[in-house]
Amino acid sequence: MSLRKSITDLRKRRALVQKGGGDAAIEKQNAMGKLTARERILALLDRDSFSEYDLFVEHQARDFDMEKKVLHGDGVLIGTGTILGGPVCVFAQDFTVAGGSLGLSHARKITKIMDHALKMRVPLIGINDSGGARIQEGVNSLAGYGEIFYRNTMASGVIPQISVILGPCAGGAVYSPALTDFVFMVDKISKMFITGPSVIETVLGEKIGMEELGGARIHAEITGNAHFFAESETECFDQIKKLLSFIPRNNEAKTKKYPAKDPISSIKIEDIVPGDAKSPYDVRDLLRAVVDDSDFFEIQEMWAANIVIGFGRINGESVGFVANQPLVLAGVLDCDSSDKAARFIRFCDAFNIPIVTFEDMPGYLPGVDQEHAGVIRHGAKLLYAYSEATVPKVTVILRKAYGGGYIAMNSRHLGSDFNFAWPSAEIAVMGPEGAANIIFKKEIDEAENPDEMRKLKVAEYKEKFANPYVAASKGYIDAVIEPAETRSLLIHALEVSKNKTDYRPTKKHGIPPF
Amino acid sequence: MAIDNSELKPFRVFYATYMTKYTKKYENRKVWEEPDPTKILSYIPGTILEFLAKEGDVLKEGQPLLTFEAMKMVNTITMPYNGIVKKFAVNIGDRVPKAATLVEIEYAED
Numbered sequence: 001m002s003l004r005k006s007i008t009d010l011r012k013r014r015a016l017v018q019k020g021g022g023d024a025a026i027e028k029q030n031a032m033g034k035l036t037a038r039e040r041i042l043a044l045l046d047r048d049s050f051s052e053y054d055l056f057v058e059h060q061a062r063d064f065d066m067e068k069k070v071l072h073g074d075g076v077l078i079g080t081g082t083i084l085g086g087p088v089c090v091f092a093q094d095f096t097v098a099g100g101s102l103g104l105s106h107a108r109k110i111t112k113i114m115d116h117a118l119k120m121r122v123p124l125i126g127i128n129d130s131g132g133a134r135i136q137e138g139v140n141s142l143a144g145y146g147e148i149f150y151r152n153t154m155a156s157g158v159i160p161q162i163s164v165i166l167g168p169c170a171g172g173a174v175y176s177p178a179l180t181d182f183v184f185m186v187d188k189i190s191k192m193f194i195t196g197p198s199v200i201e202t203v204l205g206e207k208i209g210m211e212e213l214g215g216a217r218i219h220a221e222i223t224g225n226a227h228f229f230a231e232s233e234t235e236c237f238d239q240i241k242k243l244l245s246f247i248p249r250n251n252e253a254k255t256k257k258y259p260a261k262d263p264i265s266s267i268k269i270e271d272i273v274p275g276d277a278k279s280p281y282d283v284r285d286l287l288r289a290v291v292d293d294s295d296f297f298e299i300q301e302m303w304a305a306n307i308v309i310g311f312g313r314i315n316g317e318s319v320g321f322v323a324n325q326p327l328v329l330a331g332v333l334d335c336d337s338s339d340k341a342a343r344f345i346r347f348c349d350a351f352n353i354p355i356v357t358f359e360d361m362p363g364y365l366p367g368v369d370q371e372h373a374g375v376i377r378h379g380a381k382l383l384y385a386y387s388e389a390t391v392p393k394v395t396v397i398l399r400k401a402y403g404g405g406y407i408a409m410n411s412r413h414l415g416s417d418f419n420f421a422w423p424s425a426e427i428a429v430m431g432p433e434g435a436a437n438i439i440f441k442k443e444i445d446e447a448e449n450p451d452e453m454r455k456l457k458v459a460e461y462k463e464k465f466a467n468p469y470v471a472a473s474k475g476y477i478d479a480v481i482e483p484a485e486t487r488s489l490l491i492h493a494l495e496v497s498k499n500k501t502d503y504r505p506t507k508k509h510g511i512p513p514f
Numbered sequence: 515m516a517i518d519n520s521e522l523k524p525f526r527v528f529y530a531t532y533m534t535k536y537t538k539k540y541e542n543r544k545v546w547e548e549p550d551p552t553k554i555l556s557y558i559p560g561t562i563l564e565f566l567a568k569e570g571d572v573l574k575e576g577q578p579l580l581t582f583e584a585m586k587m588v589n590t591i592t593m594p595y596n597g598i599v600k601k602f603a604v605n606i607g608d609r610v611p612k613a614a615t616l617v618e619i620e621y622a623e624d
Contacts, residue, residue: 203585204559205609222539278532280517305537327517329540330525330532336539362527368546433529 017072021096037092045081052079064136074105078113089117092127100130103137107144114151121250123160129167145172152179157350165190185216185226224303246311260316261293270483283323304336309344320348323358334365335378342381349389357410360398380513387414392497397421418493421468432462554617560584
């Protein structure tokens with residue numbers, strides 16, 4: 001064959017395989033409102049940057065007449081490319097080929113690109129759209145999943161791992177996304193569950209639809225498995241690109257610095273937070289008044305909304321923010337909010353992103369429901385994550401810092417580097433009402449008018465203890481600051497923390513309470 | 515941004531009450547109920563297979579009451595203490611959810 005002829009031959013072969021499951025299957029995929037695997041990769045990566053590998057890989061199955069079947073690319077695309085100019089490794093399951101089912105060759109393609117990502121120290125993005133294990137391949141599919149999970153774990157904390165669920169992701173398949181750092185889901189397209197509605201109905205008699213069981217909304221709001229919820233695939237890809245702008249390529253690389261910009265928020269920072277510690281406000285307004293360009297990128301917006309986590313920039317540098325949200329459940333700490341914040345703190349620490357904490361919370365949520373749900377164990381995650389982190393850690397106490405929550409929210413005692421408090425801060429073992437009732441119980445009980453006395457004593461306690469000055473007098477707070485000084489002090493604190501070095505005892509790894 | 519006060523509800527933490535929004539999960543949380551020792555509940559969803567006692571039987575702790583199948587396992591439900599079987603609240607073949615009352619019993623002196 002002449003070279004020209006063999007080039008034509010290559011092109012023909014490529015064109016055939018690139019069609020995946022063929023026109024009919026592609027039409028079906030599009031009719032479900034879904035892009036094909038190839039379209040997704042092209043939409044996500046920078047234009048013309050995708051380079052595909054293992055296009056001609058075929059399955060090796062020999063049972064159940066599988067040898068007669070051709071599965072183009074074995075139902076998955078892998079390759080490298082760039083997003084916002086930064087290199088990434090990517091795989092996308094192709095639902096048009098045997099429902100994106102995972103056989104051994106399919107899994108080997110995925111593990112190949114995972115190995116590549118880890119070796120090259122670049123982020124890994126996996127697009128999941130698969131009916132699950134390829135039953136005909138038996139234990140080989142299980143082996144495939146296991147090899148993926150192992151690599152997810154090895155890569156954890158070394159390279160950012162992003163999972164995009166754009167179709168079904170069921171059974172064992174869900175554990176790869178669960179092991180990665182960020183899970184993206186799209187309304188009505190993404191579904192995740194261990195056992196589907198039909199099995200649940202047969203075995204347990206519980207009737208539930210796919211959407212209610214494991215749709216994007218459920219995972220974004222109830223389970224916390226999804227970090228990002230989007231209305232469309234396009235919106236989802238934009239979210240991924242934005243996330244990548246805030247995080248480094250790997251745990252030894254620096255996050256890209258952007259030109260510093262002032263916040264554009266028109267509200268004065270001191271007008272956001274009401275003076276009465278019991279009045280709510282949206283802490284995200286405060287975050288927007290502090291970060292560059294008022295651009296705060298929230299993560300897990302709908303789940304455990306009593307704590308807000310996300311990225312923003314301070315003077316051009318990426319920062320992870322953790323903030324109690326008085327607007328939802330008064331901003332209490334509970335099982336879910338502790339879990340949410342702890343995992344985020346560990347991500348920031350692993351990838352050297354400084355953490356800024358805004359504190360305004362009345363404590364851990366009391367109740368049988370919480371105690372039995374394991375608020376001790378979950379709450380401990382937060383203490384562990386803050387204590388363990390060696391990145392620069394700054395706390396600003398806005399109002400309430402009561403009890404165990406005060407300790408947990410990156411207090412000086414857990415190794416925080418800078419602790420600032422607004423003059424409105426109430427740093428105390430508990431709220432004034434509770435404290436006065438206990439300390440002055442005798443006086444209140446014996447008073448002619450107990451209610452009057454209680455009010456008097458609450459006011460007295462408030463005056464003496466519900467302020468930042470007691471903690472400041474002991475050096476637990478570095479400075480009591482004016483709200484308007486917050487941003488400039490954060491800029492300063494992060495600037496002087498740039499070369500922070502902090503050591504931990506040598507160990508194989510810690511044993512966090514999870 | 516201005517807060518829509520109509521969405522705010524009172525929320526008590528220790529001695530103070532805060533005006534705040536609830537989460538769906540919080541609204542749907544299970545409120546604690548003291549367990550009723552005269553009711554035997556299913557601890558897992560399943561199907562009732564067989565009764566091993568009759569209403570009115572006086573049984574010792576550990577004697578079998580009924581079997582039910584859940585997750586392909588046949589489980590035998592037994593008397594938690596010496597007592598009388600008052601009533602079977604289910605029928606053979608019933609598919610029961612978790613925490614459904616299976617049997618009503620009563621404590622009996624030896």
